[in-house]
Amino acid sequence: xxxMMKMFASRDIRDLHHLEEEVQRLQEVQERSANHIALLQEVQERSANHIALLxEVQERSANHIALLQQQLANKTQDIERLQAKxxxxxxxxxxxxxxxxxxxxxxxxxxxxxPPSDSTENDPVIPREFRTPEFHHFxxxxxxxxxxxxxxxxxxxxxxxxxSVSLHMCVKEESMSESDGLLYEDExxxxxxxxxxxxxxxxxxxxxxxxxHSIGQRVFGHFVLGLSQGTVSDILARPKPWxxxxxxxxxxxxxxxxxxxxxxxxxTLTGIQERLRxxxxxxxxxxxxxxxxxxxxxDQNHSKLMxxxxxxxxxxxxxxxxxxxxxxxxxxxxxxxxEEVHYxxxxxxxxxxxxxxxxxxxxxxxxxxxxxxxxxxxxxxxxITHSFPTHPEPRTQECVQQECVQQVCVGSCEDEIxxxxxxxxxxxxxxxxxxxxxxxIGQRVFGxxxxxxxxxxVSELLSRPKPWTKLSLKGKExxxxxxxxLQDPHNxxxxxxxxxxxxxxxxxxxxxxxxxxxxxxxxxxxxxEAIKRPRVVLSAHEKDxxxxxxxxxPYPSPYTIxxxxxxxxxxxxxxxxxxxxxxSRIRRDGLTEPVQTRTGLSPASPVSSGLVSVKxxxxxxxxxxxxxxxTCVTVRL
DNA sequence: TTTCAGTCAATAAA
DNA sequence: TTTATTGACTGAAA
Numbered sequence: 324x325x326x327m328m329k330m331f332a333s334r335d336i337r338d339l340h341h342l343e344e345e346v347q348r349l350q351e352v353q354e355r356s357a358n359h360i361a362l363l364q365e366v367q368e369r370s371a372n373h374i375a376l377l378x379e380v381q382e383r384s385a386n387h388i389a390l391l392q393q394q395l396a397n398k399t400q401d402i403e404r405l406q407a408k409x410x411x412x413x414x415x416x417x418x419x420x421x422x423x424x425x426x427x428x429x430x431x432x433x434x435x436x437x438p439p440s441d442s443t444e445n446d447p448v449i450p451r452e453f454r455t456p457e458f459h460h461f462x463x464x465x466x467x468x469x470x471x472x473x474x475x476x477x478x479x480x481x482x483x484x485x486x487s488v489s490l491h492m493c494v495k496e497e498s499m500s501e502s503d504g505l506l507y508e509d510e511x512x513x514x515x516x517x518x519x520x521x522x523x524x525x526x527x528x529x530x531x532x533x534x535x536h537s538i539g540q541r542v543f544g545h546f547v548l549g550l551s552q553g554t555v556s557d558i559l560a561r562p563k564p565w566x567x568x569x570x571x572x573x574x575x576x577x578x579x580x581x582x583x584x585x586x587x588x589x590x591t592l593t594g595i596q597e598r599l600r601x602x603x604x605x606x607x608x609x610x611x612x613x614x615x616x617x618x619x620x621x622d623q624n625h626s627k628l629m630x631x632x633x634x635x636x637x638x639x640x641x642x643x644x645x646x647x648x649x650x651x652x653x654x655x656x657x658x659x660x661x662e663e664v665h666y667x668x669x670x671x672x673x674x675x676x677x678x679x680x681x682x683x684x685x686x687x688x689x690x691x692x693x694x695x696x697x698x699x700x701x702x703x704x705x706x707i708t709h710s711f712p713t714h715p716e717p718r719t720q721e722c723v724q725q726e727c728v729q730q731v732c733v734g735s736c737e738d739e740i741x742x743x744x745x746x747x748x749x750x751x752x753x754x755x756x757x758x759x760x761x762x763x764i765g766q767r768v769f770g771x772x773x774x775x776x777x778x779x780x781v782s783e784l785l786s787r788p789k790p791w792t793k794l795s796l797k798g799k800e801x802x803x804x805x806x807x808x809l810q811d812p813h814n815x816x817x818x819x820x821x822x823x824x825x826x827x828x829x830x831x832x833x834x835x836x837x838x839x840x841x842x843x844x845x846x847x848x849x850x851x852e853a854i855k856r857p858r859v860v861l862s863a864h865e866k867d868x869x870x871x872x873x874x875x876x877p878y879p880s881p882y883t884i885x886x887x888x889x890x891x892x893x894x895x896x897x898x899x900x901x902x903x904x905x906x907s908r909i910r911r912d913g914l915t916e917p918v919q920t921r922t923g924l925s926p927a928s929p930v931s932s933g934l935v936s937v938k939x940x941x942x943x944x945x946x947x948x949x950x951x952x953x954t955c956v957t958v959r960l
Numbered sequence: 961t962t963t964c965a966g967t968c969a970a971t972a973a974a
Numbered sequence: 975t976t977t978a979t980t981g982a983c984t985g986a987a988a
Contacts, residue, residue, distance in 0.1 A: 539975090539976065539977085540976075540977065540978095541976075541977090550966095550967080550968095551967075551968060551969075552976080552977070552978095553967085553968070553969070553970095553977085553978075553979080553980090554966080554967060554968075555977095556976095556977055556978055556979085557967090557978080557979085560977095560978075568965095569965065569966085571965080571966070572965070572966070857970085857971095858969085858970050858971065858980090858981065858982085859980095859981060859982085860970095860971075860972090860980085860981085861980090861981080878962095878963090896982085897981075897982090899962095900981060900982055900983085901980095901981075903962095903963070903964075903982095904980070904981065904982080906963085906964085907963095907964065907965070907966090908980085910964090910965095911965095
């Protein structure tokens with residue numbers, strides 16, 4: 324029994340083992356299945372990602388294809404445009420050929436028609452463009468010459484209107500082709516301001532032209548660029564690259580380009596230059612300006628004027644006509660003398676003989692008004708109830724203005740009239756500047772005698788005239804004074820004499836043993852303190868010291884500036900101005916690289932690079948003067 | 961307030 | 975007399 328029981332027990336145990344093994348096997352299978360499921364899920368996710376990726380790639384490809392198609396379309400358009408341009412240039416070439424032929428033919432005709440050489444007849448006639456209020460404006464985009472713009476008299480006087488126009492066209496065409504090389508871009512006129520100019524080439528050509536025609540920088544600057552001689556010299560000697568120029572800085576170069584592209588500009592400027600020098604013989608005496616001629620006529624007719632009631636419209640007109648007749652005769656005798664060369668009182672905007680005649684009428688009116696209401700400048704402005712006779716001829720806008728301003732005379736100020744006026748301040752300042760330059764009248768004298776302002780205020784007023792509408796009433800008064808001053812030839816003469824007296828006075832007051840530079844800085848010299856401080860002229864030692872300081876610290880702190888000023892016995896403003904100017908001129912002459920950022924050393928600084936010392940020497944704005952002196956200067960900062 | 965572009969005008973140089 | 979240089983100034987921008 325016992326044996327039987329043992330046998331069953333052992334069997335049960337075996338079965339139990341089997342069962343355990345089965346359970347273990349099942350667990351393993353379960354684990355494997357779980358792994359497989361996880362693996363499958365992972366594969367599924369990856370597949371999903373792949374699908375998304377494929378979709379993205381598909382989208383990108385579609386976009387790329389669209390882009391390429393767009394580019395293709397653009398390129399096609401470009402090709403079409405270029406083909407069209409090519410076509411137009413073919414026409415241009417044809418025109419050029421035709422013009423050359425025409426020019427050759429015209430030249431032959433001119434040669435046949437022209438009388439033997441005569442110095443007077445060869446004198447270039449001043450084109451009307453130069454008689455605008457601002458000469459340099461003519462250098463703008465407007466076509467300077469066309470048959471329709473020529474006054475009738477001019478058209479008649481031409482040996483052949485066809486040949487005249489053709490010649491101008493040829494000149495224009497020729498100058499265009501010459502100046503083409505100055506441009507990098509196409510010649511779309513609307514985008515002229517955006518065209519990139521080769522400033523170096525442009526200035527070189529201008530210099531050559533000026534030299535060739537013996538035109539001075541002063542005349543060129545004054546009439547073409549509206550800049551002073553010094554600035555012209557600077558621009559011509561060191562033209563900045565086009566890209567570095569501001570819009571304002573580009574303006575002179577655009578004017579130069581226009582100047583070069585118009586042969587008549589050169590001829591006109593040559594004529595002006597020659598007359599200013601007195602080279603070209605005048606029928607009347609060289610000193611005598613057209614205003615003086617008119618003045619003489621007026622003087623001769625003064626008795627007539629006195630005999631006539633100045634307030635009588637008919638009488639005034641008769642006198643005016645009589646004087647006018649004589650003036651016309653005088654104009655004829657003087658054979659197209661450029662009355663605008665004298666800018667004292669002549670209206671530079673005169674465009675035709677008819678306008679010139681009107682200007683004479685205005686002068687006569689001024690004269691009559693002056694007789695009735697002598698003025699003393701600067702005087703408070705006011706209104707009088709004087710009215711002028713109605714002008715028999717169509718009145719120009721300026722004529723209306725003229726009469727309106729004439730109502731503003733000596734006395735007290737009337738705001739309503741001031742507000743009702745609308746003067747061209749740019750034109751007025753331009754004419755005043757021209758009058759001052761041509762008559763050698765200083766801004767100081769003009770400011771003191773006419774406007775009651777200092778020289779600096781005059782300079783500001785003349786160089787940056789505000790538009791009339793932007794001016795306050797007080798500001799408008801200055802322009803009315805200038806306008807009135809321009810009306811009367813006596814004013815210019817008076818001021819010229821005043822200026823001459825002032826110069827003589829200054830000369831007589833000048834001590835024979837004038838002190839050298841820096842005399843004003845000598846402390847304790849009370850007598851000198853009353854004298855106007857002379858211009859500071861830095862000595863070589865001072866410049867060396869400042870340059871050395873610049874090399875150490877291009878942007879010195881206020882403390883450093885104080886120390887430098889103290890060590891060199893200079894004003895702090897002088898030192899800081901020197902640094903501003905030096906940096907500016909380093910930049911100007913270096914051209915390609917900025918001086919530095921405010922925190923770091925300059926790439927142009929001799930301290931930052933071994934190469935820079937060479938560069939610095941080459942472009943040092945003051946080294947030219949000091950001829951590369953390598954003085955060892957120690958500056959204790 | 962500082963810096964800068966642009967300019968003037970006094971002065972020097974050619 | 976003309977041209978070049980340069981200290982000083984201005985308004986704008988940062």
